[in-house]
Amino acid sequence: MVKFVEEILTAAAIGVLADEIKSLLSVLSIWALAIAVRLLPEAYRDRYAEEWESHLADLPTPISRLAFAVWLVPSGLRVRVELWLESRRADENVAPYSRLYRLALLMLLGLVIRYRMRKVVEWLGFSSQRAKILGIDSEAITAIFLVAIVWLCGRQMKLLRD
Amino acid sequence: MSAEVPRLTEQTLKALAVLVGSALEELSGAEIAKRTKQQSGTLYPILMRLERAGWLESRWEEGDPREMGRPRRRLYRVTMLGETAFRQAIRELWQVAGGIAWSNS
Numbered sequence: 001m002v003k004f005v006e007e008i009l010t011a012a013a014i015g016v017l018a019d020e021i022k023s024l025l026s027v028l029s030i031w032a033l034a035i036a037v038r039l040l041p042e043a044y045r046d047r048y049a050e051e052w053e054s055h056l057a058d059l060p061t062p063i064s065r066l067a068f069a070v071w072l073v074p075s076g077l078r079v080r081v082e083l084w085l086e087s088r089r090a091d092e093n094v095a096p097y098s099r100l101y102r103l104a105l106l107m108l109l110g111l112v113i114r115y116r117m118r119k120v121v122e123w124l125g126f127s128s129q130r131a132k133i134l135g136i137d138s139e140a141i142t143a144i145f146l147v148a149i150v151w152l153c154g155r156q157m158k159l160l161r162d
Numbered sequence: 163m164s165a166e167v168p169r170l171t172e173q174t175l176k177a178l179a180v181l182v183g184s185a186l187e188e189l190s191g192a193e194i195a196k197r198t199k200q201q202s203g204t205l206y207p208i209l210m211r212l213e214r215a216g217w218l219e220s221r222w223e224e225g226d227p228r229e230m231g232r233p234r235r236r237l238y239r240v241t242m243l244g245e246t247a248f249r250q251a252i253r254e255l256w257q258v259a260g261g262i263a264w265s266n267s
């Protein structure tokens with residue numbers, strides 16, 4: 001008799017535990033879905049919230065629902081980044097002169113670095129003596145900066161040509 | 163719609179293949195995910211890209227969610243533009259594959 005009661009109680013406890021786990025998983029799925037929706041640009045939130053909820057409802061098990069919702073988080077992030085990059089590209093297509101301004105600015109920066117590097121090194125907090133001890137040669141730094149700027153200018157010119 | 167042409171990665175081709183293969187019926191995201199065996203994190207950005215490029219079109223399923231007892235599905239269908247682009251990409255792939263086969267034999 002005691003064993004029978006014990007078995008009933010164990011079965012009931014397992015049932016309760018299973019229900020608890022199921023409800024926890026569904027709460028986590030809803031949280032993950034909400035996070036994924038929040039990551040989207042505002043204009044897309046309503047549409048994808050409904051679409052993803054319907055997809056979630058089509059999945060058979062609580063674990064598959066949670067996996068789906070968790071995977072949506074990078075999806076939301078990806079959509080946001082892609083739309084942002086797209087809008088940036090669109091802006092640049094609308095205003096191709098922005099590349100010209102950037103090119104001019106880079107050239108100006110190159111000239112400042114070329115002729116005022118000593119001052120820049122001092123401004124960064126390196127006295128000529130200390131720079132020498134640290135092995136920072138202002139000529140070398142100038143060369144590195146100039147190479148970087150020439151490369152950036154080349155890139156801007158290529159984008160302008162395209 | 164974006165003027166940008168989507169990159170035809172393996173996953174994009176898979177999604178397009180499923181939609182071109184079932185051109186007569188509209189498929190929900192869940193159905194496409196099941197057929198392509200793709201994770202949601204991969205699939206939805208692809209669908210979004212294709213839709214923005216005009217290669218896919220989508221609409222809400224008809225019916226009242228309260229009556230259906232579940233949220234409405236978004237149904238996707240490939241457009242003529244998408245189908246042409248897909249067939250063109252597959253033709254090019256075949257040509258490349260054929261070239262490799264010839265150079266190896």
